[in-house]
Amino acid sequence: MAYFPELSAFQYQIKGQPVEITMIGWLDLEHPHNTGPVSEQFLERLWLYCRNPVRQSKGFHSCDFCGPEWVMQEAERNGEKLGLGSAEILVRSNSGITYAAPDLIYHYIVEHQYQPPQEFIEAVKTAPLPFDPTQRTAL
Numbered sequence: 001m002a003y004f005p006e007l008s009a010f011q012y013q014i015k016g017q018p019v020e021i022t023m024i025g026w027l028d029l030e031h032p033h034n035t036g037p038v039s040e041q042f043l044e045r046l047w048l049y050c051r052n053p054v055r056q057s058k059g060f061h062s063c064d065f066c067g068p069e070w071v072m073q074e075a076e077r078n079g080e081k082l083g084l085g086s087a088e089i090l091v092r093s094n095s096g097i098t099y100a101a102p103d104l105i106y107h108y109i110v111e112h113q114y115q116p117p118q119e120f121i122e123a124v125k126t127a128p129l130p131f132d133p134t135q136r137t138a139l
């Protein structure tokens with residue numbers, strides 16, 4: 001898994017346009033990260049983002065915290081199952097910041113008590129959901 005410091009800025013190309021992205025949840029074993037509780041409302045919305053990832057990676061990332069074996073992580077919510085580790089989500093906050101996170105972020109939170117920065121939690125709770133057609137057009 002590629003590591004990026006929390007909230008670091010990065011330049012992406014989305015449909016040929018350069019976009020400033022803020023990185024969230026690119027964790028590894030060598031760098032400490034915050035832990036703590038998150039709300040169900042946040043998890044519910046984060047799940048919808050993970051179900052509708054923006055970019056599919058070429059390979060799979062496995063979770064460093066679960067061990068060195070290469071495994072695709074499965075997550076389940078409300079009877080739905082998702083394989084995590086092969087995609088990224090983009091969350092565009094109402095204040096215009098675009099956050100990029102690996103879809104494994106859901107697994108990190110549920111299984112490893114990872115607590116993302118508060119501004120990302122707020123963005124996920126208030127931003128338009130990824131299947132909202134207005135956001136599709138905007139990207």
Ligand SMILES: [Zn+2]
Nearest residue numbers: 063065066111
């Ligand atoms: Zn894990």
